[in-house]
Amino acid sequence: MKTGLQRRALCLPLLLAPTLASAEIQALDDQSLSQVIGQAGVTIELETRIDLDRFSYIDEGSVSVYDLSLSDPDGTALDNMKVTVDVAGDGEVLEHGFSEIARRANAGLISGSNPDVADALDKYAVGGSFGKQFNSGDAVIHIGPTDAGDPTSMQDYLQAVDFRLAIGEVRAEGPEDSATMFSNIQLEGYLGPTDIVVRNAGEATRTLANGNVVSASELQFDTHFEISGGSLDWDVGNVILLFSFAGVGIEGLAIHNRWGDDTLGHFGMASATAKLSNGTSADSGKEGLSIHDVEFRADIDMPVFKVGGTSIGTVQFEDFVISNTNMMVYGH
Structure with missing residues (x-):
């Protein structure tokens, strides 16, 4: 920078x-x-607690989130986060994803025999550095731990940033009636390496597989995380219109990536990626916000699955993947 x-x-x-x-x-x-x-860019050591009484999207009716809180699991400020901000030079290699793990393995601090570590060494090695190569003018934000503990311990690194997210309820509200969709949401877990990149491609555009034309100058989001313990009441709602969970209570919720065949390179953590830019729909010709190349990968464990207050057993999703997902968002 x-x-x-x-x-x-x-x-x-x-x-x-x-x-x-x-x-x-x-x-x-x-x-x-x-x-x-x-x-050398800018480094920010961040401590914060976020509390929000109500957030609403209002049209004819509204959807509101009540009593949101993001903090450390003990209720104090979310801490131990280091944010690095750089504006890349042409071909500059900057920290990205699990490049820190690759750097430690290269230094002999962590064994490269672990398949995830071997994958990181291959993925993040660029010349004599470890990270990702960027173009001139790319704005790069990387979030990782300030203190990652024992440099020979991958667990210390992966669990260095812990958090708790609490939401009182999510409600759909009309002029006269309202309905609670979710309530009593409590999620605790760990935030893994997270990257936010604003790619500088000038006025260039590209065409997606669905025909939408999007700006090549885009915001790229990439994160890894784990929910180690969570609970919620699913009062009214569906999962991608397939699974109706209305009237369901979930306890012991865990979201990770340790099962199945799609675990390599994620160090046991769930992952989510997306790109956002200006775009034009091939179907409607409308211009709006394009959210494209969306991908989510996780295993989901619900050990206590309640209906009507009574547990009916355990629900698990293995290799749960959302991919090839593109959205065009515009007003009407």
């Missing part, structure tokens, strides 16, 4: 400091000025 400092900005603080009047002040020439150009 390169941040130029203009001479005028450098001189202004000196002019405002009378205590330096006796000091010798010399203008910087171009060669000297080049030495103060930053190269």
Whole structure:
């Protein structure tokens, strides 16, 4: 990342400091000025707690989320998060995904015999560095742990950032009636490496498989996470219009990626990716927000599945994958 400092900005603080009047002040020439150009980006150590009484999307009626809280599992501020922000140079390699694991394995701190580690070494090795190569002007945000514990422990790294998300209820509300869709949502787990990238491709466009034309300058989102314990009441709702879970209570919910055939490269964590940009629908010709290349991969375990307050057994989804998903969102 390169941040130029203009001479005028450098001189202004000196002019405002009378205590330096006796000091010798010399203008910087171009060669000297080049030495103060930053190269390393910005690192933010983040601690935060988020509380929200109500969030609503309002049209003729509304859908509202009540009593949302995001915090550490013990109720204090969500902490131990390190956010790095860079604007890439042409071909610059920056941290991405599980590149830190690959870096440790290359240094001999973690065994490369683990299949996930071997995959990371192959996926994130770029020349003599580990990460992902970016184009000039790409804005790159990477979220990982500030303190990852023992550098020889993958578990310490994967469980370094723990969180709790609580939501009182999600309601559909009309002028006279309302219905609770979900309530008593409690989710605890771990946030894995998360990347937000704004790709700089100028005015270039590309055509998706469904014919939609989208901007090649796009926001790319990529995250890994694990829900280690959760519960909720599913009062009225469907999962992609296939599974009606109305009147269901779920306890001990776990979302991860440890079963089946689709676990390689995820270190036991669920994953979600998506890209967002301006686009034009091939079907309607409407211009709007394109959400494309969406992918979600996880195993889902519901050990206590209640109907009418009584457990009817266990429900599991193995290799649950949503892929080849594209959406065009516009007003009507």
